[in-house]
Amino acid sequence: MTARSWVPVPKGSDFPLQNLPYGAFSADGGSPRIGVAIGDHMLDLAAALGDPVFARPRLNEFLSRGRRHWTAVRARITDLLTDPAQKAAARPSLIPRDAVRLHLPVDVADYVDFYASEHHASNVGRILRPGGDPLNPNWRHLPVGYHGRSGTVVVSGTEIVRPRGQRRPADGQPPAFGPTTRLDIEAEVGFVVGTPSALGERVTPAAFADHVFGVVLVNDWSARDIQAWEYVPLGPFLGKSFATSVSPWVVPLDALAAARFQPPPREPEPLPYLRDNGAWGLDLRLEVSWNGFVVSRPPFAEMYWTPAQQLAHLTVGGAALRTGDLFASGTVSGPRRDECGSFLELTWNGTEPLRLPDGTERTFLEDGDTITIRATAPGDSGVRIGFGEVTGTIRPAR
Amino acid sequence: MTARSWVPVPKGSDFPLQNLPYGAFSADGGSPRIGVAIGDHMLDLAAALGDPVFARPRLNEFLSRGRRHWTAVRARITDLLTDPAQKAAARPSLIPRDAVRLHLPVDVADYVDFYASEHHASNVGRILRPGGDPLNPNWRHLPVGYHGRSGTVVVSGTEIVRPRGQRRPADGQPPAFGPTTRLDIEAEVGFVVGTPSALGERVTPAAFADHVFGVVLVNDWSARDIQAWEYVPLGPFLGKSFATSVSPWVVPLDALAAARFQPPPREPEPLPYLRDNGAWGLDLRLEVSWNGFVVSRPPFAEMYWTPAQQLAHLTVGGAALRTGDLFASGTVSGPRRDECGSFLELTWNGTEPLRLPDGTERTFLEDGDTITIRATAPGDSGVRIGFGEVTGTIRPAR
Incomplete structure (x- = not known):
């Protein structure tokens, strides 16, 4: 019998007794x-x-x-x-x-962002390097990731000021400076570390739940034109550091037992330190809304690298974990266009605008746009649990 | 007349009255x-x-x-x-x-590492992309930088465990996994932020000293083979996140008035937000020792981008500063081989081993090696001030 709370829980609530974020x-x-x-x-x-x-x-x-x-x-x-x-x-x-x-629920220590969706990485490859192999040679061997700016992780609802910066010029031209014209989202899932680890010690995939407390939704706002100019050879910097929004709710791993899900097959087989038997694939279903219209439903179950593999990779060189470390999955994208977690993919780099039911067209984000990411997962006793939302509205450059 | 302390200061001390780190x-x-x-x-x-x-x-x-x-x-x-x-x-x-x-003198909030030496960036370009333009197209337009792992910033004297990881394979081969075989240093200068700034607010070069308290020495230990495999397209990750050592002393900017020095000419002229009139070039003279032998004397006065420009760039997109933020200059290298701040350059990617006075040859670091970086600068009243040292000894992979 399903346990019931004496607190009334409306039908369809994100927060039944089986969640408790x-x-x-x-x-x-x-x-x-x-x-x-x-x-x-x-x-x-x-x-x-x-x-x-x-x-x-x-x-x-x-x-x-x-x-x-x-x-x-x-x-x-x-x-x-x-x-x-x-x-x-x-x-x-x-x-x-x-x-x-x-x-903001957690003082974020270090923030790491991965790139763990094969569909997303392949789409980016096809868009930015047409004709070549959509995946870089390292991609199937390790969860590619980098450090982001923990000081600009903000809670859902924080207004997002359009960043200024140097934008990629035409070949051989000097860069333009001004507000980004290619402001984008990245719909992601983040993992919050509770238990620290010592410098020089690695955390195996099997120890994932000893260290990770729970899950948040993440919108890794991105300025594509700034990122495209700055990122060679040291990776994204100002294109990502102006704001990263997280949901106010940390859903405990303990609420996600029923959401565990075998990830897609990994080929070639990962190196031994990355083998996790697929134990931490998770069937989370994301939903991205633009000004109230659902524009995408990214399936987290499609992610190639699981969060347990991400954590094992992060620490295999001996990096210490601290309480409050946050690592995010990277953009969640499924195989279909309407399952993609970025406007870069949803509009194929702006060449195929989204047409919304109110007659609007969108490529990248305009001032005043509001983006809301929600997610649900199977919970215990057959209930559905929710993650609340991470939302943000774009304000003009200052 | 030079002010004198009633505390005796031995001749040649790093710490005269004019320093007070x-x-x-x-x-x-x-x-x-x-x-x-x-x-x-x-x-x-x-x-x-x-x-x-x-x-x-x-x-x-x-x-x-x-x-x-x-x-x-x-x-x-x-x-x-x-x-x-x-x-x-x-x-x-x-x-x-x-x-x-x-x-460790400071709880490090966010750690950013720049790439601000033209000599270093050009050497890396010549080594890794022979025949091409040694500098990437963005390099003279902005101080290239990325976020590092603040949780693995350690104080001088902390032992450095050789990291394991995936190393770059020959083209088309699967990666090898094991201890890095190309363990290197990066001799850098770091800047410690005291006064925070608000999200969405930029810090001009003129406001540098309102925000930055002082200066530390940094050794950004690097595993070149791990970095070479992982860094496309999101930049360095495990190749840099196993340890970054800093000196225990924070030398206040107030002690460096006499060290201010016009940086080399910048061509093309930087965008307006990066114009600093060269006000924070600094005549710091670094010295890198391997097991007691001086192997390099990198001149910080040669840096192309000043720390005031680095801070202005870091914040131009609206990234907030927090007390305890640390940003480092990137490897300090001068025009001469024996002024380079990495073994990558000192040994030209391992092809020209260093020959030490004790008969040893070195390309990259071996277990038991100790690296010590020191620096001095002109202080007030004609004295010389010192930065102490940042030292670390390599221990075998675990």
Whole structure:
């Protein structure tokens, strides 16, 4: 029998009892503190559990306590929300979610962005290097990744100021300087590290869940013209560092047992340090909306490299992990055009504009555009769980 | 007349009164706290000034107070160390430096590495793309840079474990996995940000000293074979993320007034946002030692892009600065072979081994090798100031 909460959960809610994502919230002008979402409410964990770790403005200290503690706290919250005998005591800790403000849930230590979708990498190859092999020689051997700017990771709802920068000129011409004319999104899934690792120590794919606490949605805003000019030979820099938005909810791995899914076959077989038996493929279904119209439904189940492989690769050279490290999957794209997670792909580098139901055409983003990424996954007991959303509106260059 | 301290300063010391670099130290098993170096001593600032900001284990909180405060504290320390009337009161706060342990001075927020030496970038181009233009088309238009891993920035003296990883194979072959066989250094100069900036706000070259507190030496250890395989198209990742060493001393910009130096002419003229009138060229003279033998003397005065231009570029797209951000210059190389800051250049990609006075030959680093980078600069009153050292010894792969 499906466990039920005494807190009412509306049909179709992202936040049934089987989810319980963590977030940082404030209410009535108070300081940010930690809660979990249940239906249309937020459970104030400092009040409900009496643990001062939840009175902190960010999740980091809780995350540093490790897998056993995370699972025990989740069991305790589930118990609290299902046991009628605890209802009277817990009820004052429930706050209507429309009365709270949500904040960045984690102080991000290092932010790494991967490039783990074969469909996305192939599309980019076909667009930027037509006629050549769509995948670079290293792509099937390792999860390609790079470090992004953790200081510009912002919470959903933060306005995105169109960046200025040097844009790629015609061959041999000097670069133009000004607001980007090719502002894009990247719909991604991010993984939040709780348990650190020592310098020089590697984390195997099997140890993934010992280190990773949970999952957020990520929009890695990208200025394609700035990136195209600057990226040789050291990779993206200003084309990516003006803002990276994350959802306010961290969905615990413990909520994703039913979403585990065999990833596509990997050929050639990865080197031994990357072998994970596909254990952390995840059937997350993303949805990208432009000004309210759904323009894409990227399937995370199609990702070539799993997050367990990404973490194993990240640490194989001895890089230490810190509590609060965030690594993202890279753009999630499926095999179909309407499953792509970037406008670069959705409009084939701007050559095939999207036509929206309101008659608008779009190639890259214009000022005032709002992009919202949502996702769902199978949860326990046959329910569907949701990730909330990561949204942002473009403001003119300053 | 040159001001003199009542603390004796041995001739040739890196740390005359005109320097006063900040560091984090511990003594007698106590907790790390903040001091400045003077001659062979450390002045315990929490004890000497009674400000609890110096009882913290890192400089960040002090750095967040801003330029006016930094300059005022420096004046107060100088006064304390020169006024004979204060000698009796201050003397108990002086600790012999050989009795202290030095720690990482700053919690590093974001770490950015530039590529600002024309000699270095040209050498790399000649080595890796013989026959082509040694500089990429973007190089003279912007300071090329990328984000590194701030979680693996370590203090001088930390042992460097040889990283394992996928190494570049012969064309068409699968990659080999194992310890890097091309372990290298990059002798760099790093700049520590104190005053933050808001998301969406740019920092002009003229505002450099409002934001940057001081200077450290950096050794950006690099695994060339790992980097060569992974870096297309998103830049260096595991080839650089296993360790980046920094000196324990942060030399304040206030100590470098006499070191300011007109950089080489920039042609074409940079875009307006990068124009700095050469105001922050710096005449720092680096020295790289291998197992005690000096192998190179890289001249920082030869750098094409100044740190003020690097900071202006980093923020022009709206990236926020945080207290503790570190950005490094990239490898410092001069026009002569024995002025190069990497073994890649010193041995021309391993084809021309270095011959050391003890009869040894070296291409890339072997286990047990110790690399030490030092630097000096002109200080006020005609003295020479030093930066201490950043040193590290290679340990076998685990």
